[in-house]
Amino acid sequence: MTDELMWRLPSVVSLPKTATxxxxxxxxxxxxxxxxxxxMRAFSAGNFEMAATFLWSRAMAGLKKQLATLGLxxxxxxxxxxxxxxxxxxxxxITDHEALRxxxxxxxxGGTEAMRLRHALELVMxxxxxxxxxxxxxxxxxxxxxxxxxxxxxxLGHERFEGAVEFARFRHDLEARTFKHDDELIVQLLASPYFxxxxxxxxxxxxxxxEVGAPLQHVLANLDxxxxxxxxxxxxxxxxxxxxxxxxxxxxxxxxxAAGIGRALRSVNGFDFVPENLRSNTFIQAAKRLLATHTATxxxxxxxxxxxxxxxxxxxxxxxxxxxxxxxxxxxxIGNYYNRSWGAQDDAAKxxxxxxxxxxxxxxxxxxxxxxxxxxxxxxxxxxxxxxxxVVKRYNLASVELRDLGVKALLDASARGAVSKIRQTARxxxxxxxxxxxxx
Amino acid sequence: xxxxxxxxxxxxxxxxxxxxxxxxDESEKPPPTEDVKVRAAGEAKIIPPAPSRKNETAxxxxxxxxxxxxxxxxxxxxxxATTKAVVELVVQLSRxxxxxxxxxxxxxxxxxxxxxxxxxxxxxxxxIGDGPxxxxxxxxxxxxxxxxxxxxxxxxxxxTENNLFEFGVFREEGIPTAIDLRDSIISGLIxxxxxxxxxxxxxxxxxxxxxxGARTSTLTYHLTGVEPGQPSPLAAIDRLxxxxxxxxxxxxxxxxAASFMRSTLSDALRRGHGTLIAIVEVxxxxxEVTQDSVSLKTxxxxxxxxxxxxxxxxxxxxxxxxxxxxxxxxxxxxxxxITVFRTDAVITHYNAFVNDPGAESGALPRTVxxxxxxxxxxxxxxxxxxxxxxxxxxxxxxxxxxxxxxxx
Numbered sequence: 022m023t024d025e026l027m028w029r030l031p032s033v034v035s036l037p038k039t040a041t042x043x044x045x046x047x048x049x050x051x052x053x054x055x056x057x058x059x060x061m062r063a064f065s066a067g068n069f070e071m072a073a074t075f076l077w078s079r080a081m082a083g084l085k086k087q088l089a090t091l092g093l094x095x096x097x098x099x100x101x102x103x104x105x106x107x108x109x110x111x112x113x114x115i116t117d118h119e120a121l122r123x124x125x126x127x128x129x130x131g132g133t134e135a136m137r138l139r140h141a142l143e144l145v146m147x148x149x150x151x152x153x154x155x156x157x158x159x160x161x162x163x164x165x166x167x168x169x170x171x172x173x174x175x176x177l178g179h180e181r182f183e184g185a186v187e188f189a190r191f192r193h194d195l196e197a198r199t200f201k202h203d204d205e206l207i208v209q210l211l212a213s214p215y216f217x218x219x220x221x222x223x224x225x226x227x228x229x230x231x232e233v234g235a236p237l238q239h240v241l242a243n244l245d246x247x248x249x250x251x252x253x254x255x256x257x258x259x260x261x262x263x264x265x266x267x268x269x270x271x272x273x274x275x276x277x278x279a280a281g282i283g284r285a286l287r288s289v290n291g292f293d294f295v296p297e298n299l300r301s302n303t304f305i306q307a308a309k310r311l312l313a314t315h316t317a318t319x320x321x322x323x324x325x326x327x328x329x330x331x332x333x334x335x336x337x338x339x340x341x342x343x344x345x346x347x348x349x350x351x352x353x354x355i356g357n358y359y360n361r362s363w364g365a366q367d368d369a370a371k372x373x374x375x376x377x378x379x380x381x382x383x384x385x386x387x388x389x390x391x392x393x394x395x396x397x398x399x400x401x402x403x404x405x406x407x408x409x410x411x412v413v414k415r416y417n418l419a420s421v422e423l424r425d426l427g428v429k430a431l432l433d434a435s436a437r438g439a440v441s442k443i444r445q446t447a448r449x450x451x452x453x454x455x456x457x458x459x460x461x
Numbered sequence: 462x463x464x465x466x467x468x469x470x471x472x473x474x475x476x477x478x479x480x481x482x483x484x485x486d487e488s489e490k491p492p493p494t495e496d497v498k499v500r501a502a503g504e505a506k507i508i509p510p511a512p513s514r515k516n517e518t519a520x521x522x523x524x525x526x527x528x529x530x531x532x533x534x535x536x537x538x539x540x541x542a543t544t545k546a547v548v549e550l551v552v553q554l555s556r557x558x559x560x561x562x563x564x565x566x567x568x569x570x571x572x573x574x575x576x577x578x579x580x581x582x583x584x585x586x587x588x589i590g591d592g593p594x595x596x597x598x599x600x601x602x603x604x605x606x607x608x609x610x611x612x613x614x615x616x617x618x619x620x621t622e623n624n625l626f627e628f629g630v631f632r633e634e635g636i637p638t639a640i641d642l643r644d645s646i647i648s649g650l651i652x653x654x655x656x657x658x659x660x661x662x663x664x665x666x667x668x669x670x671x672x673x674g675a676r677t678s679t680l681t682y683h684l685t686g687v688e689p690g691q692p693s694p695l696a697a698i699d700r701l702x703x704x705x706x707x708x709x710x711x712x713x714x715x716x717x718a719a720s721f722m723r724s725t726l727s728d729a730l731r732r733g734h735g736t737l738i739a740i741v742e743v744x745x746x747x748x749e750v751t752q753d754s755v756s757l758k759t760x761x762x763x764x765x766x767x768x769x770x771x772x773x774x775x776x777x778x779x780x781x782x783x784x785x786x787x788x789x790x791x792x793x794x795x796x797x798x799i800t801v802f803r804t805d806a807v808i809t810h811y812n813a814f815v816n817d818p819g820a821e822s823g824a825l826p827r828t829v830x831x832x833x834x835x836x837x838x839x840x841x842x843x844x845x846x847x848x849x850x851x852x853x854x855x856x857x858x859x860x861x862x863x864x865x866x867x868x869x
Contacts, residue, residue: 103774104774106773264579267582268582272582272634273639274638274639274640275713275717276644276650279640279645279648279650280649287652292579293579295580295582297579
């Protein structure tokens with residue numbers, strides 16, 4: 022129902038569950054026959070890393086090309102990366118991890134595909150690292166086939182991958198007309214899962230910063246309408262996002278945008294969420310850099326430096342930056358499918374050790390349910406051990422009183438070390454917020 | 462709105478009797494009903510009693526009180542004590558000195574400081590003190606806060622729930638392209654209706670004090686001898702900034718460049734001794750103005766470009782460039798002569814001088830009262846009328862401002 026009026030999820034290329042690598046490769050319609058043959062030869066010869074790396078790079082190239090049709094400046098605003106300019110080559114400025122995040126957020130594919138692709142990214146990055154001296158590291162057939170399946174289902178299997186087209190239509194609507202509260206799109210949006218409302222809010226805030234003239238007026242009016250309706254249920258990190266945007270446009274001298282967002286904030290008494298200063302931006306940028314390092318090649322070697330930088334910014338993390346800082350730090354602490362960066366552990370632990378109970382409560386109640394990165398990690402066995410021992414038990418998180426019963430159940434399962442329950446609950450929370458019933 | 466105020470005024474009714482009795486202090490004044498006898502040349506004459514004589518002293522405070530009470534009432538401060546204290550503030554701010562140095566503090570009077578800080582993107586409020594809600598506390602606030610309220614720091618006086626004045630300072634972001642506090646108030650970004658009042662009081666030129674209220678009123682006091690009807694100097698600067706950036710092509714850059722110009726010019730002109738500015742079209746030159754000038758030639762100061770670079774790549778380096786441009790413009794405006802801006806926010810010449818043909822030939826009477834600057838402005842206005850200039854701006858040393866553009 023939601024998909025019909027907002028933006029439809031492109032269909033997933035259906036692959037038989039028991040399909041072999043050869044069979045799946047034939048579904049990769051975006052590859053030429055010659056390329057398909059090369060992939061199959063690599064599989065036959067046992068060159069799984071080579072096959073997986075090639076497939077991954079082609080999938081990412083197709084994905085980024087689609088994203089680029091939305092405009093680099095807009096993508097930069099969505100990612101809160103002002104360094105991205107309109108005419109930058111997308112392959113140079115947007116990482117694979119960011120491309121996945123954007124694609125998931127803009128519904129270019131579903132949450133399940135996004136989780137699988139994130140896992141594939143970890144895999145490809147891990148094997149792209151030079152092995153340590155004496156280390157035997159070989160990708161298995163199953164791992165390479167997993168990468169192949171994810172890439173084909175989400176991107177390479179489409180005749181023409183046009184995942185951004187639907188979203189572009191929706192975005193055009195937001196900037197081309199002013200909606201009324203009883204317009205069908207608004208009614209459906211308000212009835213949709215949280216994920217849709219948050220994405221719409223993020224898109225509107227990004228457009229506020231990038232548009233001028235009549236489109237800006239429409240965007241501001243639609244933002245005002247949306248904020249008035251969704252503010253009571255809006256999670257605090259997203260409220261801070263609105264407040265931060267107000268501060269940013271105010272400081273950049275954009276009076277029209279500041280007046281528009283200010284009007285919306287005033288209507289919901291939301292000025293408490295305008296940060297006192299933009300110091301929180303420093304933390305957010307440092308956290309983003311840490312997370313980008315965590316999801317890139319050589320992450321185990323490179324994480325200590327950005328982790329130390331984040332730790333050194335100050336003993337108290339401003340609340341507007343808490344969600345980003347904890348996502349990045351917990352990611353470092355629990356690592357990925359292949360383990361974690363040992364050199365970054367001391368500083369990551371120091372940062373988490375400083376948190377107060379109320380800060381943990383804020384993260385667990387207001388942020389974790391929409392933290393796809395951490396929830397995604399909690400569906401993996403390796404990271405679960407560290408999550409249980411170094412996060413939940415170490416800080417006694419199961420004893421924190423929470424409103425979110427789903428998160429509470431997740432923490433209870435974690436405290437008991439009930440691995441399958443943790444994975445199941447993490448999936449349920451993800452599906453609840455995204456409005457899906459998918460089984461990753 | 463403009464009010465002329467004499468610092469001290471004596472009302473004296475001419476006597477109808479033969480002898481003039483000069484005005485006296487209250488203590489020296491004879492009883493009005495008593496006849497005055499004067500003996501002259503052996504002749505006695507009865508002088509009839511002098512008509513009752515008004516002999517009043519008017520103070521600034523007394524003169525301003527009613528006007529300010531009405532203004533503050535409209536702005537949500539219906540309070541006699543606050544009004545008296547603000548009168549004190551206005552008088553003091555008109556030319557405030559500390560240890561011989563002239564200071565230009567901005568004071569904001571408010572009820573809800575926290576909300577004001579968030580709406581205006583202010584930060585780091587530092588409380589200095591508090592006291593009873595009266596003029597004496599306002600004087601104390603001025604004494605303690607004025608030396609601190611420089612550059613991006615603003616002094617505040619908050620009315621507390623228990624009828625006190627709390628005072629201190631807070632910090633604005635201080636970026637020249639940002640929306641400053643005055644702009645925030647004028648643009649309606651401050652919600653004074655729900656949270657009491659907000660009034661910004663600042664000296665905008667020598668002995669000219671402006672009060673900007675969040676509920677749409679602005680009141681300007683010229684504590685000089687300027688003609689009635691003078692607009693606020695900052696209103697003229699608003700129009701000047703808009704003209705200077707009219708042809709900046711990118712709307713986003715235009716708005717920020719105008720904001721930069723506004724804050725730079727208002728800051729520079731408040732300190733200056735008066736100035737003249739000419740604005741020319743992008744593709745045009747006005748040799749009448751530029752022939753005797755310092756030309757920046759190929760190094761013309763492109764403010765829009767500095768702002769554009771900063772918007773695209775906000776960094777310490779780009780911000781430093783913007784601050785440096787502000788200081789350079791301040792220096793140019795401080796020189797004698799005319800500073801020439803283009804409509805795309807580029808400065809091409811400064812220290813320029815124009816010939817006044819009327820004055821040289823003597824053919825024209827010197828109808829314009831004033832010095833060389835005002836006469837030069839008359840020439841610039843003619844160049845505007847002739848289409849050689851887009852607009853001209855004049856600021857006298859006593860704070861009077863005039864902006865003149867085509868069709869005005």
